[in-house]
Amino acid sequence: MSKQTQDPSPDAEETLLSVRNLSTYYSEGEGDVPVRAVDGVDFELARGETYGLVGESGCGKSTLGLSLIRALPPQGDIVDGEVQFNGREIGKLPKSEVKDIQWAEISMIYQGAQNAFNPVKTIGKQIREPLRIHDILPKEEREGRVHELLEKVNLQPDVATQYPHELSGGMKQRAAIAMAIACEPDLLIADEPTTALDVIVQAEVLNMLKRLQEELNFGMLVISHNLAAIMKLSDRIGVMYGGQIVETAPSENIYDTPKHPYTARLLQSLIDPRRPPDKVKTIEGTPPNLRNPPTGCRFAERCTLATEECRAEEPPLESAGDNHETACFHHEEVSQL
Amino acid sequence: MSSESTTAPTESSEEPVLEMQDLEKHFIKSRGWLESLFADEERVRAVDGVSLSIGEGEIFSVVGESGCGKTTLGKTLLRVIEPTAGEIRFKGTDLVSLSDSEMQEMRKHVQIVYQDPFEALNPKRTVRGLLRQPMEIHDITDREEQRERIHRALEDVNLLPAEDFLDRYPEELSGGQLQRVLFARALVLDPEFIVADEPSSMLDASVRARVLDLIDELRNERDISFFIITHDIGAARYLSDRIGVMYLGRIVEMGAANGIIDDPKHPYSKALIESIPSPDPREPLESSGIGSEVPEPVDLPSGCRFHPRCPAATGYCREADPEWREVPSEDDAERMTECHEVAPKRTPSDRGASAGQRDR
Numbered sequence: 001m002s003k004q005t006q007d008p009s010p011d012a013e014e015t016l017l018s019v020r021n022l023s024t025y026y027s028e029g030e031g032d033v034p035v036r037a038v039d040g041v042d043f044e045l046a047r048g049e050t051y052g053l054v055g056e057s058g059c060g061k062s063t064l065g066l067s068l069i070r071a072l073p074p075q076g077d078i079v080d081g082e083v084q085f086n087g088r089e090i091g092k093l094p095k096s097e098v099k100d101i102q103w104a105e106i107s108m109i110y111q112g113a114q115n116a117f118n119p120v121k122t123i124g125k126q127i128r129e130p131l132r133i134h135d136i137l138p139k140e141e142r143e144g145r146v147h148e149l150l151e152k153v154n155l156q157p158d159v160a161t162q163y164p165h166e167l168s169g170g171m172k173q174r175a176a177i178a179m180a181i182a183c184e185p186d187l188l189i190a191d192e193p194t195t196a197l198d199v200i201v202q203a204e205v206l207n208m209l210k211r212l213q214e215e216l217n218f219g220m221l222v223i224s225h226n227l228a229a230i231m232k233l234s235d236r237i238g239v240m241y242g243g244q245i246v247e248t249a250p251s252e253n254i255y256d257t258p259k260h261p262y263t264a265r266l267l268q269s270l271i272d273p274r275r276p277p278d279k280v281k282t283i284e285g286t287p288p289n290l291r292n293p294p295t296g297c298r299f300a301e302r303c304t305l306a307t308e309e310c311r312a313e314e315p316p317l318e319s320a321g322d323n324h325e326t327a328c329f330h331h332e333e334v335s336q337l
Numbered sequence: 338m339s340s341e342s343t344t345a346p347t348e349s350s351e352e353p354v355l356e357m358q359d360l361e362k363h364f365i366k367s368r369g370w371l372e373s374l375f376a377d378e379e380r381v382r383a384v385d386g387v388s389l390s391i392g393e394g395e396i397f398s399v400v401g402e403s404g405c406g407k408t409t410l411g412k413t414l415l416r417v418i419e420p421t422a423g424e425i426r427f428k429g430t431d432l433v434s435l436s437d438s439e440m441q442e443m444r445k446h447v448q449i450v451y452q453d454p455f456e457a458l459n460p461k462r463t464v465r466g467l468l469r470q471p472m473e474i475h476d477i478t479d480r481e482e483q484r485e486r487i488h489r490a491l492e493d494v495n496l497l498p499a500e501d502f503l504d505r506y507p508e509e510l511s512g513g514q515l516q517r518v519l520f521a522r523a524l525v526l527d528p529e530f531i532v533a534d535e536p537s538s539m540l541d542a543s544v545r546a547r548v549l550d551l552i553d554e555l556r557n558e559r560d561i562s563f564f565i566i567t568h569d570i571g572a573a574r575y576l577s578d579r580i581g582v583m584y585l586g587r588i589v590e591m592g593a594a595n596g597i598i599d600d601p602k603h604p605y606s607k608a609l610i611e612s613i614p615s616p617d618p619r620e621p622l623e624s625s626g627i628g629s630e631v632p633e634p635v636d637l638p639s640g641c642r643f644h645p646r647c648p649a650a651t652g653y654c655r656e657a658d659p660e661w662r663e664v665p666s667e668d669d670a671e672r673m674t675e676c677h678e679v680a681p682k683r684t685p686s687d688r689g690a691s692a693g694q695r696d697r
Contacts, residue, residue, distance in 0.1 A: 056541040056542075056543060056544075057512065057541055168403075168404070168630060168631070169403060170629045170630070171630070197403075198401075198402045198403050198568040199568065199570065199609060199612040199613050199614075200402055200608065200609060200612045200625045200627070200629050201402075201629040202612065202614070203612040203614070203622050203623065203624050203625060204624055204625075204629045206614070206622055207622060207624050225541050225542065227542065227616060228614045228615065228616040229614050231614075231616055231617075231618040232614050232618060232621075232622045234618075251618035252618050252619060255616060255617060255618055265543065266542060266543065267616065269542040269543045269545070269546050270542055270571075270616050271571030271572060271574070271575050272571065272613075272615050272616055273570045273571040273573075273574045273575075273598050273610070273613055274598060274599070274610075274613070274615065275615075276571070276574050276575050276598075277575075280545075280546035280549060280550070280575060281546060282543060282544075282546040282547045282550070283543035286511060
């Protein structure tokens with residue numbers, strides 16, 4: 001948790017990733033009304049920093065991750081915006097050049113990575129794959145590198161000769177991390193890295209990501225619906241709702257003084273078993289239809305603070321003091337929720 | 338929330354709704370025929386001697402890591418899979434001795450709700466069809482009665498107005514709504530006991546609260562008893578009267594839900610509870626200190642099965658099986674655990690008496 005005592009705002013010169021007005025839509029083809037999965041997102045990430053993206057299923061957080069590493073499914077397209085990474089624009093790179101970046105500069109631990117391994121190849125062969133593609137190290141040194149990587153994630157070297165089905169879920173997740181850091185990328189994207197893992201493995205994986213980041217100094221984008229876990233790991237949090245970032249601030253500020261009603265409700269729906277609430281609060285209603293999002297604030301129909309203004313006009317993401325941005329006309333009233 | 342107010346089931350004079358005694362489910366590991374000529378069969382002891390009882394209107398949760406046997410326990414206790422040994426009694430009836438057709442009849446009263454609504458629901462059936470199906474299996478064929486039961490079930494799970502949901506297909510519903518359809522499917526048969534496997538862990542936090550409240554309402558309004566299997570320890574505490582902590586096929590600690598979380602006694606319960614992240618970003622996340630690999634329950638360690646991972650283990654723990662015993666605990670008179678090291682330790686002469694004998 002060392003970094004959280006420092007000023008978390010990235011220095012201009014250290015900025016690793018800068019996303020401006022990014023929009024990614026899914027469309028089944030001409031005539032189909034597109035799903036606006038990511039709809040005008042801005043954020044920045046510095047080297048060595050962790051940014052946590054949190055929100056409910058369908059809010060666009062995984063799509064945002066897939067857009068950055070340019071691994072969208074065929075129906076998905078970046079339709080607008082810029083992605084500046086290491087000083088160059090990668091949002092519009094042709095496919096042939098995207099391959100040079102994947103694994104080498106940006107790598108991703110995909111959601112359900114435990115099940116993403118090829119069942120008929122050994123773990124070692126699969127971890128070696130990114131090294132081979134990017135021609136890193138002479139061939140004969142790659143096996144040693146695989147063992148070194150396994151050691152970094154607390155796995156025995158003989159795991160290299162094993163097949164995915166011989167490993168537990170937690171071991172596979174650690175192998176996926178070893179593969180993601182094989183080429184020492186500048187940016188690591190982790191999509192739900194601990195979902196489906198039980199608490200003991202979860203704590204181990206989160207602490208491991210933190211340790212590896214301190215060692216390798218990559219920037220990290222963590223995507224999760226598990227607010228408690230993500231706040232442990234992240235310097236800053238971005239809360240996504242309906243394809244947009246509605247609030248962003250250092251983790252402590254999000255926890256202490258949420259300034260968007262949606263964030264406040266999310267925090268109220270958490271159950272800390274050591275301090276259980278008398279009554280867990282539910283967020284009534286459902287997320288907006290992203291083929292046809294409402295005018296104005298997308299959270300308005302579920303929001304108890306909403307007024308006419310909210311339904312008529314979209315609140316911009318604006319500074320609400322101290323490193324804290326929110327997209328809410330009523331952010332001063334959020335503390336009363 | 339609800340917890341203590343309702344039940345202290347082991348004290349209650351009423352007969353428990355469901356009771357299991359020394360329940361076991363062992364699987365024989367499949368292997369090649371050649372290998373099987375030369376080696377003894379390998380037994381996976383998924384459930385290895387579980388005894389507990391659940392009172393009327395009680396919510397009991399079993400928590401533990403994946404691979405601890407909790408899902409197998411849930412299936413075995415309703416004979417979705419057949420137990421290897423042990424007794425299961427539902428309101429006094431011995432379920433194990435029932436014939437298949439008698440067990441089928443019994444399932445009206447004891448239902449299981451599986452964890453993944455996307456897998457458990459046929460995507461080609463409407464909500465009406467999905468809810469009608471269990472009734473047809475149980476010969477509730479009168480259309481008017483079916484209609485009434487479907488409406489009541491949808492009302493109970495708060496999918497309202499019911500008419501709006503009857504003709505919808507699973508893909509037209511959200512995850513939380515699907516989870517509620519799964520419960521409604523169990524409710525049309527008017528069960529008295531429901532096993533729910535991970536009812537909340539697939540859901541977003543905002544929706545999860547609704548499903549937890551639903552379970553509590555069903556208990557309060559229909560007096561249904563619940564056996565919940567979960568790794569969501571927050572949900573377990575919020576909902577349950579009692580919690581059992583399971584490790585490698587056995588319940589290693591059991592007691593009032595609040596007590597188990599606030600003051601766990603067994604080193605495994607402690608490690609499990611310490612690993613839960615608190616939402617406050619300033620509080621560091623502790624690694625459990627017991628490693629994350631659950632051994633496969635094949636070659637079980639001698640003595641206490643937790644000793645290879647246990648920070649408190651002594652030489653004695655490697656030799657002797659710990660006994661299932663009451664341990665005093667603040668505001669929980671009935672805390673039970675199986676650990677040599679939990680105070681008050683038994684005297685060496687007591688220990689000598691039980692050492693080495695497997696009383697299981």
